[in-house]
Amino acid sequence: MMHFYSSPGSCGIGMRILLEETGAPFEATLFNLAAKEHLNDAYRAVNPKTKVPALVREDGSVLTEFQAIAFWLADTHPEARLLPTDAEARLRVMEVLDYMVGSVHMRGFTFVIVPGKFTQNPDFQAELVAHGTAQIATGFGNLSEMLGDKAYLMGDFSIADAAMFYMTRWALLKGIDMPANIAAHHNRMLERPAVQRAIAGEGIEVGRAA
Ligand SMILES: N[C@@H](CCC(=O)N[C@@H](CS)C(=O)NCC(=O)O)C(=O)O
Numbered sequence: 717m718m719h720f721y722s723s724p725g726s727c728g729i730g731m732r733i734l735l736e737e738t739g740a741p742f743e744a745t746l747f748n749l750a751a752k753e754h755l756n757d758a759y760r761a762v763n764p765k766t767k768v769p770a771l772v773r774e775d776g777s778v779l780t781e782f783q784a785i786a787f788w789l790a791d792t793h794p795e796a797r798l799l800p801t802d803a804e805a806r807l808r809v810m811e812v813l814d815y816m817v818g819s820v821h822m823r824g825f826t827f828v829i830v831p832g833k834f835t836q837n838p839d840f841q842a843e844l845v846a847h848g849t850a851q852i853a854t855g856f857g858n859l860s861e862m863l864g865d866k867a868y869l870m871g872d873f874s875i876a877d878a879a880m881f882y883m884t885r886w887a888l889l890k891g892i893d894m895p896a897n898i899a900a901h902h903n904r905m906l907e908r909p910a911v912q913r914a915i916a917g918e919g920i921e922v923g924r925a926a
Pocket residue numbers: 726727728749766767768769780781782783817
């Protein structure tokens with residue numbers, strides 16, 4: 717059986733949603749990142765990058781990085797319809813996923829949520845939070861344009877929506893404003909049974925957007 721490594725409250729919720737969407741059986745190990753539970757030798761042997769999410773597949777091989785795991789899950793579970801089949805549309809999914817993970821998450825939310833990873837100086841931390849907050853505003857602005865009046869980023873649900881959900885959850889927790897269509901996307905995601913199972917599995921609270 718596959719083994720999923722995550723942490724409640726992390727970006728791992730996005731991947732767990734996709735696992736639940738496939739219906740594939742998996743076991744999970746959940747780390748408390750703040751307590752540095754993921755920085756142990758056993759997990760270093762699984763994922764030397766010591767990040768979550770990571771997925772150990774049935775054959776024992778390990779996949780890391782959100783985009784890679786998501787594309788693999790989608791391609792190996794075509795019946796779950798997590799990715800368009802058209803080459804151009806798949807490329808657009810890759811494009812928006814990379815933007816969300818590489819820019820909005822890494823250059824935005826990371827600075828807002830864990831500025832203490834970068835500096836112990838409270839003034840510098842405040843600058844990082846301000847910088848991250850501005851990056852998130854730009855990011856949500858661009859994502860709002862991409863979403864438009866569609867139900868999901870690509871029209872139909874895809875792996876990209878799971879990534880946006882982990883960030884809309886963080887935005888709610890941090891009191892960060894979201895454009896109305898992004899807030900509606902968050903609430904729409906909450907209606908999906910796979911999202912509800914993933915939230916229960918990670919044991920987290922997820923609010924509705926106003
Ligand atoms: N590029 C990685 C990023 C994953 C990542 O940054 N995960 C965070 C949680 S949201 C993490 O593992 N943090 C623990 C740490 O940095 O020690 C991906 O796309 O999966």
